[in-house]
Amino acid sequence: MRYAVLVTGPAGAGKSTFCSSLMTHLHTAKRSAHLVNLDPAAESGEYEPAIDIRDLISLPDVMEELGYGPNGGLVYCFEYLLQNMDWLDEELGGYEDDYLIFDCPGQIELYTHHPFLPTLARHLIRLGMRVSATYLIESQFMEDKYKFFSGVLSAMSAMVNLEVPWINIMSKMDLVTTSSEDAASGRNGVRTKKDISRFLDPDPLLLVSAPGSREERTERNSKFHALNRAIVQLIEDHPLVSFLPLDLTNPDSIETVLSHIDYTMQYGEDEEPREPADMDDGDFADME
């Protein structure tokens, strides 16, 4: 069985770094894993991709030869890929019992209102692969509820568009300090773990505004207030909208995220993911 993990999220969220960490972690665990680069503008990273869209088409070439800008060029590259899926099939052909990690580009519109990734995911499923997706949002982005709403809505939009087992990840947790002094002074704009922990598994009541804040002023506008409450209700009603924290400086954190990916890919979202300690070898026997 082949397993595909689509690593998605906005530009700079840490997708490529996460892919490298997953590769290292899987190799250390003696699991067969390969990197698939789907970013036609990618720069070289720690791991040489086993499959690389730049071997088919690259963004700099498209921009130079066809005169496109970066966004139009990226769309052209993906349209070209979809018209040449036999290239991908051939590239994937050599992998049988492997874990394939797809590093995706950071242009958010690719996830929210283009059909490329859903078409790709369906194609991989037709090839008999188990497919799941992760969506990374960086912890620094989650400074207040407005940014949180924006992040959640972009994640939900991508999730609804893609329709595969899905895990939201809050990346770069190592940049979140636990120093209450820093938090009090707002030094460097860093937040405490306590500050953003409410966004990992959000309690809607906590997201309703605090008095005296920017929120209070905004809520004088009752239409926006009603919209806020509706979004809060949506978040509450939807169990998929929670975030796994990812601290790449902590191997346990990577292990936990990987366990969730394994489990989600194996069982979908119908069952609650269990902690790694609750899983036995039989759960992943065919993934070794």
Ligand SMILES: Nc1nc2c(ncn2[C@@H]2O[C@H](COP(=O)(O)OP(=O)(O)OP(=O)(O)O)[C@@H](O)[C@H]2O)c(=O)[nH]1
């Ligand atoms: N401190 C910290 N920095 C990180 C982490 N992950 C990524 N970074 C940094 O964030 C920047 C962006 O990381 P990338 O992995 O290139 O992010 P990306 O999502 O692949 O970016 P695009 O390909 O542009 O969409 C780089 O400078 C990384 O070194 C992390 O877990 N902690």
